[in-house]
Amino acid sequence: MPLIDPARSLLLVVDVQVRLMPAIAEAAGVVANAGRLTAAARLLDVPVLVTEQNAGGLGPTMPALAPEPGTAFPKMSFGATRTPGFLARLPADRDPVVTGCEAHICVLQTVLGLIEAGRRVRVVADAVGARRIENREAALARMAAHGAEIVTTEMVVFEWLGTARHRRFRDVLKLIT
Template sequence: MPLIDPTRSLLLVIDVQVRLMPVIAEGAAVIANTGRLTTAARLLDVPVLVTEQNAGGLGPTVPELAPEPGTAFPKMSFGAARAPGFFDRLPDDRDCVVTGCEAHICVLQTVLGLLEAGRRVTVVADAVGSRKIENRDAGLARMAANGAEIVTTEMVVFEWLGTARHPRFREVVRLIK
């Protein structure tokens, strides 16, 4: 597989919501790493799509990651790929870099749907979470077994930058130090 190219990437943030995150194992790290990726994406002109699962029950996206008002993609199906209009929000030429919760439910089902649709999918292991670590690990293993690449936040950021000569290098590197 080729490097993660910022001109072909879309950051997909799945269901990092206020009523869910307090019960996610290592939830603070998931929020922090997703925040790093979201900020880097915006600095490097990588589009960001945020989903919200049953927002009436789980609340909105956490304030640290809140998308522009009215831009979150609402869904009731666990896999976003099953939600009407989801693929309309994904440009055809973009690979998906995926973060969010829960790794073994909504992230897994979304990733499997993207793979089934022929999309290249990269899942950021240190930016996905579940209530139990073993569920997260099982979800990541199943995604990998079905063709998703499993990476870390730093891998994505440095591949998006490509070079220490990138004009935004210092700004972006500050996010991970």
């Protein structure tokens, strides 16, 4: 199924952490779009899973994206799939929609691990970041070459809605405009 179905989606927010974001190119846009996706997911009952890389060093998730206390998935491996228990946190009937940082390190390794595990993955291009734009672009190209579908925030949100008659349409539209 090519459309992004909210009943089959899980939003995966990878390492959007307070001490990392000041170093990320165009960080404000990445955080804003990840925030839009997180808010839309919550309105549309799409599960959200947040990872934190070395939280002692990089701090917690940005407040705008913060999960319920104690629910962030801690990791030290760059690729979340290398951390025991991570794949068990992803329901088998849910396709990950991925946002986060850094595109060419933790996002890339997590996405490649998910693909290797047989998952259908969408990466939200305008909601992933890196310190250097060329690293972000190279990572997106590599993930696409290995089977990840590259999408945008608005593609995801409007496919999750499906129709302007959706009961949450106006609430979600406020996130975009």
